Amino acid sequence: MGKTVKKQRPVNLDLSTIRFPVTAVSSILHRVSGVITFVAVGILLWLLGLSLSSPEGFLQASAVMDSFFVKFIMWGILTALAYHAASGIRHMLMDFGYLAETMAVGRRSAYFAMGLTVVLSILAGVFVW
Known part of the structure; x- marks a missing residue:
C-alpha cells in the first residue's frame, strides 16, 4: 500500500478571534446593505401604495409612521441605503480608474465610506x- 499523506488542517476555527481587514468588512457590509435595500423596496412600495390609495389610506400610512418601531425600521432602511450608495460610488470610482486599486487607497476609501x-x-x- 502507498503512504498516506498527513493533511495540514486549520487549528483555530473560532471566528471571533479572526480580525478582518476594513476592506473585507466594507465588502461584506455592502452586500448586506444591498439585501436590506432590496427587501426594503417591498415595504416602501406598500407604504407608498397605501398612502396614495385614498385620503383614508394616507391617514393610515401616517399613523403607521407615528410608531417608534416603524421610525426605527425606516431609519435603518435609510442608513442601509446610504451605505450601499456610498460604497457603490467608491467601487465605481475604482472601476473607472479615479481611485487607485491599492491596499492603502482601498483602506482609506472604505473608512471614508x-x-x-x-x-x-x-x-x-x-x-x-
Missing part, C-alpha cells in the same frame, strides 16, 4: 424623527 454613512445616518435620524 463608513464615515460618510455615519454622517448620513445621523441626518436620516433627524429627518425621520
Whole structure:
C-alpha cells in the first residue's frame, strides 16, 4: 500500500478571534446593505401604495409612521441605503480608474465610506424623527 499523506488542517476555527481587514468588512457590509435595500423596496412600495390609495389610506400610512418601531425600521432602511450608495460610488470610482486599486487607497476609501454613512445616518435620524 502507498503512504498516506498527513493533511495540514486549520487549528483555530473560532471566528471571533479572526480580525478582518476594513476592506473585507466594507465588502461584506455592502452586500448586506444591498439585501436590506432590496427587501426594503417591498415595504416602501406598500407604504407608498397605501398612502396614495385614498385620503383614508394616507391617514393610515401616517399613523403607521407615528410608531417608534416603524421610525426605527425606516431609519435603518435609510442608513442601509446610504451605505450601499456610498460604497457603490467608491467601487465605481475604482472601476473607472479615479481611485487607485491599492491596499492603502482601498483602506482609506472604505473608512471614508463608513464615515460618510455615519454622517448620513445621523441626518436620516433627524429627518425621520
